[in-house]
Amino acid sequence: MNPTIHPVLAFLQTWWVELVCGVVIVAVVPLVAGYLVLLERKLMADMQARLGPMRVGPHGLLQPIADALKLLIKEDIIPDHADKMIFWLAPVASMTAALTAMGGIAFGPSFLVARDINVGLLFVVGVSSMGLLGIMLGGWASNSHYSIMGSLRSTAQLVSYETAGGLALISGLLLAGTLKIRAIVAAQEQYGVWFVFLVPVAFFIYLVASIAETNRAPFDLPEAESELVAGYMTEYSGFRWACYFLGEYSNMIVVGAVATTLFLGGWLRPFPHVRWMNWLDAVPAVFTAAVGAYCVYRAGKQPVRVQVWFMWGVALMCFAVALILGVPLLAAPLKFMVPGLNGAFWFLLKISGYIYLFMWLRFTLPRYRFDQLMHLGWYILIPLAIVNVLAVGMAMILEMQYGWNRWLAMLLTTMITLAAALYLLYLNDKRAAAASLAAPPPEEPSTEDSYAG
Amino acid sequence: MLDKIIFFFFAGVAILSAAMMVTRRNAMHSAVFLITTLLATAGIFLQLRAEFIFIAQVIVYVAGIMVLFIFVIMLVSLDVAVHEMQFSRQKWVALFVTLALALEVGVMLWSSRQVPGQGFLLPNAVPAGKLPPNTEALAHGLFDAYLLPFEIASVLLLVAMVGAVVMAKKRT
Amino acid sequence: MMPIGYYLFLSMALFLIGAIGVITRRNVIVVLMSIELVLNAANINLVAFSRIFGDVAGQVFALFIIADAAAEAAVGLGIIIAFFRNRETVLEDEMDLLKW
Numbered sequence: 001m002n003p004t005i006h007p008v009l010a011f012l013q014t015w016w017v018e019l020v021c022g023v024v025i026v027a028v029v030p031l032v033a034g035y036l037v038l039l040e041r042k043l044m045a046d047m048q049a050r051l052g053p054m055r056v057g058p059h060g061l062l063q064p065i066a067d068a069l070k071l072l073i074k075e076d077i078i079p080d081h082a083d084k085m086i087f088w089l090a091p092v093a094s095m096t097a098a099l100t101a102m103g104g105i106a107f108g109p110s111f112l113v114a115r116d117i118n119v120g121l122l123f124v125v126g127v128s129s130m131g132l133l134g135i136m137l138g139g140w141a142s143n144s145h146y147s148i149m150g151s152l153r154s155t156a157q158l159v160s161y162e163t164a165g166g167l168a169l170i171s172g173l174l175l176a177g178t179l180k181i182r183a184i185v186a187a188q189e190q191y192g193v194w195f196v197f198l199v200p201v202a203f204f205i206y207l208v209a210s211i212a213e214t215n216r217a218p219f220d221l222p223e224a225e226s227e228l229v230a231g232y233m234t235e236y237s238g239f240r241w242a243c244y245f246l247g248e249y250s251n252m253i254v255v256g257a258v259a260t261t262l263f264l265g266g267w268l269r270p271f272p273h274v275r276w277m278n279w280l281d282a283v284p285a286v287f288t289a290a291v292g293a294y295c296v297y298r299a300g301k302q303p304v305r306v307q308v309w310f311m312w313g314v315a316l317m318c319f320a321v322a323l324i325l326g327v328p329l330l331a332a333p334l335k336f337m338v339p340g341l342n343g344a345f346w347f348l349l350k351i352s353g354y355i356y357l358f359m360w361l362r363f364t365l366p367r368y369r370f371d372q373l374m375h376l377g378w379y380i381l382i383p384l385a386i387v388n389v390l391a392v393g394m395a396m397i398l399e400m401q402y403g404w405n406r407w408l409a410m411l412l413t414t415m416i417t418l419a420a421a422l423y424l425l426y427l428n429d430k431r432a433a434a435a436s437l438a439a440p441p442p443e444e445p446s447t448e449d450s451y452a453g
Numbered sequence: 454m455l456d457k458i459i460f461f462f463f464a465g466v467a468i469l470s471a472a473m474m475v476t477r478r479n480a481m482h483s484a485v486f487l488i489t490t491l492l493a494t495a496g497i498f499l500q501l502r503a504e505f506i507f508i509a510q511v512i513v514y515v516a517g518i519m520v521l522f523i524f525v526i527m528l529v530s531l532d533v534a535v536h537e538m539q540f541s542r543q544k545w546v547a548l549f550v551t552l553a554l555a556l557e558v559g560v561m562l563w564s565s566r567q568v569p570g571q572g573f574l575l576p577n578a579v580p581a582g583k584l585p586p587n588t589e590a591l592a593h594g595l596f597d598a599y600l601l602p603f604e605i606a607s608v609l610l611l612v613a614m615v616g617a618v619v620m621a622k623k624r625t
Numbered sequence: 626m627m628p629i630g631y632y633l634f635l636s637m638a639l640f641l642i643g644a645i646g647v648i649t650r651r652n653v654i655v656v657l658m659s660i661e662l663v664l665n666a667a668n669i670n671l672v673a674f675s676r677i678f679g680d681v682a683g684q685v686f687a688l689f690i691i692a693d694a695a696a697e698a699a700v701g702l703g704i705i706i707a708f709f710r711n712r713e714t715v716l717e718d719e720m721d722l723l724k725w
Binding site: 456457460464467468471472474475480483484487490491494497498501502503505506509510513514517518521522525526528529540541543544547548551554555558559562576577578579581587590591593594595598599602603606609610612613614616617618619620621623 | 626627630631632633634635637638639641642643644645646648649650651652654655657658659661662665668669672673675676677678679681682684685687688689691692693694695696697698699700702703704705706707709710715717718
């Protein structure tokens with residue numbers, strides 16, 4: 001064989017699956033992120049008793065495509081004294097970090113993007129934390145006050161909550177005993193419960209930390225429109241802004257995947273090995289078929305012809321997916337596919353639930369002021385996370401060496417951590433009361449009318 | 454074969470970025486090139502099957518130390534075009550001494566490459582498939598044999614944290 | 626794994642580039658960054674030898690060096706900030722308070 005062709009063929013032969021997966025991630029995830037934006041607008045509309053985007057495409061479903069087209073053909077403005085190399089580099093860094101982190105997560109027992117790396121979870125967390133370089137450099141390169149302040153605030157926020165989130169993950173990792181993603185889910189299968197039921201406080205700390213990590217409300221001060229124009233993204237327009245935005249939404253998927261893997265059982269169904277709950281195995285297929293049936297029902301009620309066809313198309317797609325999920329359950333020679341397919345369904349359902357929680361919190365809670373944000377991160381979450389790690393370690397020793405019941409030990413852990421949380425909140429209240437006492441009393445409004453003629 | 458390509462790619466990026474780093478006029482550009490050098494070094498660690506060191510390098514160096522550097526550069530950035538001289542007055546002496554050192558080490562490495570019976574015996578590396586899992590091995594090393602240096606390192610980090618806060622605080 | 630000479634050469638090259646940076650640059654922050662480069666070169670050396678001997682001690686020590694580099698960068702940058710507040714300069718030959 002020709003020796004110069006052979007190495008390339010050998011490379012492709014071993015690595016073609018990973019290459020294809022990589023290409024799929026880079027091509028598909030931005031599209032998914034775009035549709036997440038549409039989903040957010042629709043959910044926001046639903047919670048505000050209106051309809052959201054309805055004009056572009058049936059029920060507004062082509063809105064992300066229109067948005068992407070608009071962003072692509074927009075004029076690329078670079079501010080006058082901006083540092084060109086770094087201005088170009090920053091959005092690329094942010095998006096690369098988010099997409100590379102997606103390469104480490106597993107959607108099912110055999111749906112890995114690359115090999116199952118030894119430090120799987122830490123890889124995902126570490127690489128996604130590289131995105132903050134993109135934020136910092138972007139703010140600085142724009143050479144504008146709002147950008148620099150926004151980027152400094154955002155970086156400080158991300159660094160603070162990264163520590164708290166990492167410590168919360170450690171509590172879950174103590175239970176799992178390993179960093180490999182497949183082994184973590186296998187550990188949850190072995191324990192018989194998702195880790196969220198064993199260490200709920202760690203899950204909530206990670207939830208709060210991940211909301212702050214992705215700059216979502218109520219921690220979105222750096223990019224809120226009414227605060228600093230748009231923070232570090234102010235001077236970016238067109239495709240560069242799209243890169244930042246897609247990086248943020250991909251980051252949401254990544255933190256959702258990390259939380260799902262470690263706390264929510266990954267690709268396990270709700271009661272993993274309880275025999276009388278085996279009917280839950282049929283839920284994916286039945287659920288998808290039900291969604292398809294609902295689409296058929298609504299198709300009859302659409303006012304416009306193209307919407308009727310569209311609903312029928314969606315219904316057929318749902319039925320096809322339901323068939324793919326359901327047939328291996330019934331056909332005996334295909335039963336080996338069940339854990340993989342069902343697993344992917346449960347995994348995606350859990351990530352969707354997590355992201356829905358993010359969006360719900362965005363529409364409900366008001367924004368934190370920056371000093372309140374930093375106080376929450378450093379004074380409350382980090383001490384709480386440290387106490388949690390100590391308590392979980394103690395509970396594991398009680399269980400393994402002294403033979404306590406696992407649930408009793410974990411309940412003790414949760415009680416200790418909640419007591420610590422209450423104490424921290426009490427300290428916070430005392431500090432806030434002292435600060436308001438120390439503040440000067442508000443001036444009485446003057447009775448002089450300055451507009452009087 | 455793939456091993457070679459990966460090594461040469463990361464090594465090339467590392468050396469090129471390092472050279473760019475020490476020659477940029479703008480400190481922020483230097484920082485960005487240091488980031489690429491650190492990422493290339495992390496790639497070398499990954500190629501050496503030291504996965505935990507790879508991710509520790511990314512998290513601590515790239516997403517930690519470099520963020521600190523960039524913060525400080527943002528704070529102390531004067532008008533960078535004002536700097537007339539970028540290199541100090543000893544640059545030629547330094548370059549000469551460094552090249553002499555490079556020549557010395559290069560000759561030593563080259564002449565010791567295939568001398569049987571001389572120098573110390575290097576074993577053949579364990580093939581990659583038979584390596585123990587890196588994180589577990591590192592954990593055994595850290596908490597078993599090298600526990601005292603580990604504790605000292607944590608005290609060092611605490612002292613450094615206190616010191617950095619004290620140094621950088623504004624005197625009110 | 627490549628023959629060890631390649632890693633040693635890479636380590637030496639990075640060390641020397643870092644040494645050039647430390648000695649010749651005027652901006653103190655770039656000097657600190659070159660010191661980080663030197664530490665990285667040492668790390669590559671340690672991890673390469675750890676791989677070839679199969680002993681994890683090299684990687685443990687590399688981890689300590691990473692932690693130490695973080696501590697040193699933090700304190701060094703604190704000192705630079707404190708000095709900058711007083712003297713408004715980051716160039717090494719203008720930091721000559723003790724010169725007579």
